[in-house]
Amino acid sequence: MAFKSALDDLFKGKSLSFNGASASSDTTAAKVENGENMKSKILETWNNIRYDMKSGTSLKKDSPLWLLGKCYHTKQVFSTDTSHNADDSSDHSNGHPLHLKMFLKDLGSKPWFTYRKGFAPLNGTGMKLTSDTGWGCMLRTAQMMVAQSLITHLLGREWRLSDQHILEQTHLHRSIITWFLDEKNVRCPFSIHQLTEIGVFYCA
Numbered sequence: 001m002a003f004k005s006a007l008d009d010l011f012k013g014k015s016l017s018f019n020g021a022s023a024s025s026d027t028t029a030a031k032v033e034n035g036e037n038m039k040s041k042i043l044e045t046w047n048n049i050r051y052d053m054k055s056g057t058s059l060k061k062d063s064p065l066w067l068l069g070k071c072y073h074t075k076q077v078f079s080t081d082t083s084h085n086a087d088d089s090s091d092h093s094n095g096h097p098l099h100l101k102m103f104l105k106d107l108g109s110k111p112w113f114t115y116r117k118g119f120a121p122l123n124g125t126g127m128k129l130t131s132d133t134g135w136g137c138m139l140r141t142a143q144m145m146v147a148q149s150l151i152t153h154l155l156g157r158e159w160r161l162s163d164q165h166i167l168e169q170t171h172l173h174r175s176i177i178t179w180f181l182d183e184k185n186v187r188c189p190f191s192i193h194q195l196t197e198i199g200v201f202y203c204a
Helices: 002-011 025-050 100-108 137-155 169-176 192-203
Strands: 066-067 069-073
Touching: 066 100, 069 100, 137 169, 137 192
Parallel strands: none
Antiparallel strands: 066 069
């Protein structure tokens, strides 16, 4: 990426001296760390600008809505499981068709892991990265796929977030989400820290 290359050139050697004087090893290390932190912050800001572009959609209101093999449609159902799908165009709740309300309930029950910042620095990346903005999309996608697979396997495809779950299901769902927290902790085996360390190990 041209921007990253230019940034590397900008910071190259900048942290090794100050006002032309030689720095001690401690001062040099501190300046190198400060330079890397500043570089990380600039990259984070740049990626926020790049990936925050607003784009419109051209979806039709009568188009079927598919979510992980389940179809939500006012006219026709193309699903092997139609227990929760029917011609419900005449049934509205809170101003929305019932099929749309059911779709949103299903979508809202899926794990959503997106870019974050401010977590503990990632080891082995060459920079003290505390954000995955702009580069962590594949890791976050993988996390969501694994999390949803675990939820489907342990709780079932029809499981939804609700205030009326039995306590055992609630604890199990929270445990699954905990496994993906951005922490350097053995209780988070699928954290971004664990994934990047595995990647560094196999790419080294």
